[in-house]
């Protein structure tokens with residue numbers, strides 16, 4: 213049985229591995245090449261542990277990490293599930309938990325940025341009631357450089 217719960221420090225190394233894999237699945241070819249090159253496994257292991265307080269994980273009964281979300285204020289910052297967990301409904305459960313957290317913090321809407329070329333993620337958000345509000349050039353700093361990631365802004369009323 214899958215459990216959805218706040219992350220603990222010991223979760224964050226598996227979160228970094230999953231984030232690295234999923235980031236390249238969803239972004240490579242759709243963002244500047246320099247940004248893709250900077251998104252190494254080591255870089256994810258550096259940036260992930262400090263995010264434990266923002267993170268909710270989905271974990272299988274045997275302890276395997278299936279996915280995670282990160283929420284900051286009214287932004288759903290990350291929604292990632294493992295390759296094996298895609299199409300299983302785990303991502304929907306994580307997204308619902310993320311929205312519940314945004315609502316519990318007193319916001320009446322949540323937003324997120326999704327890379328324009330990430331067709332699977334866009335379809336996923338749209339089928340769960342999120343609305344495409346248009347272009348959002350998203351500034352990202354990685355490896356000491358700043359890149360503009362061509363994103364769309366999606367919003368959902370809570």
Ligand SMILES: CC(C)(COP(=O)(O)OP(=O)(O)OC[C@H]1O[C@@H](n2cnc3c(N)ncnc32)[C@H](O)[C@@H]1OP(=O)(O)O)[C@@H](O)C(=O)NCCC(=O)NCCS
Nearest residue numbers: 234237238291292293298299300303326331332333335336
């Ligand atoms: C984005 C993600 C969380 C969605 O979870 P998921 O379990 O894969 O989502 P679902 O399978 O429920 O929904 C995906 C939908 O996109 C469709 N789809 C799959 N590939 C597609 C493609 N190349 N183009 C368009 N739609 C596509 C699926 O058929 C499905 O739609 P349907 O239910 O109408 O058939 C997951 O795919 C993931 O972790 N991807 C890698 C990381 C990532 O991109 N995260 C988002 C960052 S903003």
